[in-house]
Amino acid sequence: xSIELGHFALILAFAIALVxxxxxxxxxRRGERLALVLGHASILQFVLVAVAxxxxxxxxxxSDFSLALAANHSHxxxxxxxxxxxxxxxxxxSMLLWxxxxxxxxxxxxTFGRRLPSDLTNLVLGTQSLLVAAFAGFTLLTxxxxxxxxxxxxxxxxxNPVLQDIGLAIHPPLLYAGYVGFSICFSFAIAALVSGRIDxxxxxxxxxxxxxxxxFLTLGIAMGSYWAYYELGWGGxxxxxxxxxxxxxxxxxxxxxxxxxxVMEKRNALKIWTIFLSxxxxxxxxxxxxxxxxxxxxxxxxxxxxPTRGLVILTILAVLIGxxxxxxxxxxxxxxxGGLFAPISREGALILNNLFLATAVGAVLVGTLYPLLLxxxxxxxxxxxxxxxxxxxxxxxxxxxxxLPFGPLLAWKRADLVAAGQRLMGFAALxxxxxxxxxALGGTSISMVPIGLLLGFWVSFGAIAxxxxxxxxxxxxxxxxxxxxxxxxxxxxxxxxxxFGMGLTVLGIVTVxxxxxELVTTLxxxxxxxxxxxxVAFDSFEQQPGANYVADTGVFTVTDxxxxxxxxxxxxxxYVASGMPTTEAAIQTYGLSQLYLxxxxxxxxTHVIRVWHKPYILLIWIGALVMAGAGALSLTDxxxxxxxxxxxxxxxxxxxx
Amino acid sequence: xxxxxxxxMVLLLVSPAVLAVxxxxxxxxxxxxxxxxxxxxxxxxxxxxxxxxxxxxxDLARDLRVLVRERLVAGDSNNEVEQYIVDRYGxxxxxxxxxxxxxxxxxxxxPLLLFVGLGLLLLARxxxxxxxVEGLTAEEQAAxxxxxxxxxxx
Numbered sequence: 001x002s003i004e005l006g007h008f009a010l011i012l013a014f015a016i017a018l019v020x021x022x023x024x025x026x027x028x029r030r031g032e033r034l035a036l037v038l039g040h041a042s043i044l045q046f047v048l049v050a051v052a053x054x055x056x057x058x059x060x061x062x063s064d065f066s067l068a069l070a071a072n073h074s075h076x077x078x079x080x081x082x083x084x085x086x087x088x089x090x091x092x093x094s095m096l097l098w099x100x101x102x103x104x105x106x107x108x109x110x111t112f113g114r115r116l117p118s119d120l121t122n123l124v125l126g127t128q129s130l131l132v133a134a135f136a137g138f139t140l141l142t143x144x145x146x147x148x149x150x151x152x153x154x155x156x157x158x159x160n161p162v163l164q165d166i167g168l169a170i171h172p173p174l175l176y177a178g179y180v181g182f183s184i185c186f187s188f189a190i191a192a193l194v195s196g197r198i199d200x201x202x203x204x205x206x207x208x209x210x211x212x213x214x215x216f217l218t219l220g221i222a223m224g225s226y227w228a229y230y231e232l233g234w235g236g237x238x239x240x241x242x243x244x245x246x247x248x249x250x251x252x253x254x255x256x257x258x259x260x261x262x263v264m265e266k267r268n269a270l271k272i273w274t275i276f277l278s279x280x281x282x283x284x285x286x287x288x289x290x291x292x293x294x295x296x297x298x299x300x301x302x303x304x305x306x307p308t309r310g311l312v313i314l315t316i317l318a319v320l321i322g323x324x325x326x327x328x329x330x331x332x333x334x335x336x337x338g339g340l341f342a343p344i345s346r347e348g349a350l351i352l353n354n355l356f357l358a359t360a361v362g363a364v365l366v367g368t369l370y371p372l373l374l375x376x377x378x379x380x381x382x383x384x385x386x387x388x389x390x391x392x393x394x395x396x397x398x399x400x401x402x403x404l405p406f407g408p409l410l411a412w413k414r415a416d417l418v419a420a421g422q423r424l425m426g427f428a429a430l431x432x433x434x435x436x437x438x439x440a441l442g443g444t445s446i447s448m449v450p451i452g453l454l455l456g457f458w459v460s461f462g463a464i465a466x467x468x469x470x471x472x473x474x475x476x477x478x479x480x481x482x483x484x485x486x487x488x489x490x491x492x493x494x495x496x497x498x499x500f501g502m503g504l505t506v507l508g509i510v511t512v513x514x515x516x517x518e519l520v521t522t523l524x525x526x527x528x529x530x531x532x533x534x535x536v537a538f539d540s541f542e543q544q545p546g547a548n549y550v551a552d553t554g555v556f557t558v559t560d561x562x563x564x565x566x567x568x569x570x571x572x573x574x575y576v577a578s579g580m581p582t583t584e585a586a587i588q589t590y591g592l593s594q595l596y597l598x599x600x601x602x603x604x605x606t607h608v609i610r611v612w613h614k615p616y617i618l619l620i621w622i623g624a625l626v627m628a629g630a631g632a633l634s635l636t637d638x639x640x641x642x643x644x645x646x647x648x649x650x651x652x653x654x655x656x657x
Numbered sequence: 658x659x660x661x662x663x664x665x666m667v668l669l670l671v672s673p674a675v676l677a678v679x680x681x682x683x684x685x686x687x688x689x690x691x692x693x694x695x696x697x698x699x700x701x702x703x704x705x706x707x708x709x710x711x712x713x714x715x716d717l718a719r720d721l722r723v724l725v726r727e728r729l730v731a732g733d734s735n736n737e738v739e740q741y742i743v744d745r746y747g748x749x750x751x752x753x754x755x756x757x758x759x760x761x762x763x764x765x766x767x768p769l770l771l772f773v774g775l776g777l778l779l780l781a782r783x784x785x786x787x788x789x790v791e792g793l794t795a796e797e798q799a800a801x802x803x804x805x806x807x808x809x810x811x
Contacts, residue, residue, distance in 0.1 A: 236712060239708070343782070351778065355771070355774045355775065355778065356771075358770075358774060359767060359770045359771045359774055360767075362766065362767070362770040363766055363767035363770065366762075366763060366766040366767075367763065367766075370760075370762070370763045370766075374759060374760075378759065380748075380759050381747065381748075381749040382748055382749060382751070382754045382759070382760065383701045383749055383750070383751060383752050383754065384752075384754055384763065385699075385701060385709070385752025385753065386698075386709070386752060387698075387699055387752050387753035388752070388753050388754060388763075391753075392767050395767070396767060396771070520678055520679070520680050520683060521680050522680045600679070603679065603680065603681065608679055608680060
């Protein structure tokens with residue numbers, strides 16, 4: 001019964017979205033009364049989709065296998081958390097989650113955007129509803145999660161064991177919140193193009209939404225990377241897989257958008273480009289959804305296995321993106337560029353940032369799609385993998401990271417590069433020194449390692465330099481400096497923290513790539529092995545039953561170079577329902593480094609043991625967390641909140657009188 | 658629903674893989690083994706999704722790893738080993754595509770985009786009316802300060 005209610009709620013949400021879209025986009029000049037209706041409609045859409053979603057969750061939790069989706073992807077023995085996360089561990093459920101997050105953002109705009117001009121509200125909510133109608137319609141027509149089975153099977157087919165992990169509970173919702181969130185920027189861009197209203201206030205409304213989505217996307221990608229790291233069983237954390245790329249491209253574009261919207265907000269320049277980026281960022285999210293959902297990425301040939309889904313998404317994509325760019329082509333020439341500036345200025349630096357990030361997006365996009373297109377056009381099959389991306393992407397990021405620390409030290413409009421250089425001189429020297437010292441101590445044959453270290457230190461120190469500069473540390477009395485430091489706006493801290501996090505991630509990537517060590521050997525219980533100063537003793541081997549699997553467990557005692565010992569459990573599991581094996585690596589953290597131990601398959605009466613020492617690998621994700629923290633910090637800045645500027649302006653005006 | 662579609666779903670390439678290189682495959686000569694690793698990292702496991710043969714436990718990946726090591730022991734150079742594999746399995750096996758007529762656009766894409774971007778920037782600068790760009794006027798500075806300080810600044 002609740003399933004039919006959920007089904008009905010989704011249909012109703014689809015109908016309301018369709019009406020809101022038509023109403024909002026055609027009658028947007030009607031002003032506040034329409035805005036009020038659309039606002040309520042957006043909140044209603046959210047409530048209805050939430051009901052639909054909860055209905056499916058309920059079926060999974062209660063193991064109601066009359067729901068085809070639950071029968072195919074759940075199992076009565078599964079722990080509760082995996083029953084819930086299993087809802088989106090499949091195509092239909094993940095589309096429903098996609099729509100849920102889409103309507104959530106619509107409802108958030110309706111709730112927090114009450115102070116937006118009503119014309120803009122109408123257009124934004126209208127566009128957002130159009131997206132909801134398209135994707136709720138797609139879900140209902142081609143991937144309905146509410147289909148029933150009769151008779152209902154007694155037991156479900158279980159979820160892929162690899163997905164039975166806390167990672168599935170966290171990673172997809174965060175990732176979706178990130179790239180579905182960019183739909184708001186898209187809707188704002190469409191609204192700006194239709195109404196012709198595009199000014200600094202617009203950038204001010206868009207930036208918090210960009211920041212929010214970017215923060216989620218950063219967390220989502222980092223979480224996915226860490227999940228792959230511990231679950232895959234060999235400690236790889238980024239593969240340049242097409243599916244990863246399709247989540248990484250919106251992140252790069254979103255990062256560019258954050259920076260260009262800043263220029264637009266502060267200096268009223270880069271308007272057309274910011275609008276363009278808003279459209280591109282969400283288009284890349286849609287493209288990612290299309291590539292993943294259509295199955296085109298798995299293999300060009302599986303595309304035909306379910307042509308409806310692929311074609312429908314492709315049509316939605318073509319209409320939305322094509323329509324947006326058509327609108328852009330028609331309307332953008334009428335937008336006036338404002339805010340003149342010299343090449344050496346904060347604006348100039350931010351443009352450089354955008355140039356490199358946009359090129360990186362293009363390079364990743366070409367690398368991802370090229371094999372597909374080449375195969376389709378000429379029949380030649382090639383692979384484009386990690387070596388290509390590392391080289392191309394690295395070559396584009398190096399100059400960006402090199403100029404990054406200068407940006408925040410340059411003044412708006414016209415700046416003194418020499419002065420900024422002088423302020424950074426000490427940190428530059430320190431970075432060079434550390435890079436050379438560490439490379440020499442660690443010893444490396446890879447020539448890129450010292451350069452990578454240099455860039456990592458340089459970016460991290462550059463972020464510190466900005467804060468020091470703002471506080472005039474060392475040039476004025478210490479107490480005065482501290483007072484200035486406390487008074488710094490959160491946006492300054494956020495910039496510095498974000499860049500600092502970037503530097504940490506770079507350092508982590510470089511150190512683990514350069515100095516990771518590996519040991520592959522065979523051991524019997526009672527034997528020991530040694531890797532990079534760590535003694536690994538294989539204590540015992542046991543077979544234990546788990547909740548819905550049987551585990552072969554290896555018990556190990558690891559003695560670190562300092563003499564401390566730790567007990568590690570590495571497992572190989574076989575899942576009851578599917579018979580599928582997985583490996584659960586044992587990971588022991590030492591400071592920022594980790595020892596990664598995997599129990600391999602039996603070989604001639606002994607056990608294959610693989611151990612890796614991954615120096616400073618945690619910096620990769622700590623850096624990402626710091627970046628996300630910077631995003632969150634920026635969001636707590638009161639003046640960034642939607643709608644606040646108007647009230648604040650009034651308040652300041654009153655105060656001035 | 659196929660297993661692979663599930664992987665796609667979570668935007669992750671996860672496979673229930675146990676790992677790759679087994680102790681019995683490893684060459685006794687450490688230098689030779691390192692070369693085998695370097696070559697393997699650039700060879701695609703043909704039955705997997707974008708994994709190198711070094712990271713895959715598929716039988717085919719194992720066969721390729723053993724083949725790479727056999728050729729190395731036979732005295733082939735890295736390039737010869739690579740060519741040997743490509744001759745048998747096609748260029749699809751290379752994770753780093755070779756530069757050639759069919760991949761020209763792929764390799765040229767990034768520099769091309771960068772130069773087009775730079776060109777557009779220069780063009781945009783030319784179009785803006787010339788004239789000295791001085792620092793911010795007092796009025797602009799005040800407006801900017803107000804923006805940067807925000808309403809909660811005292």
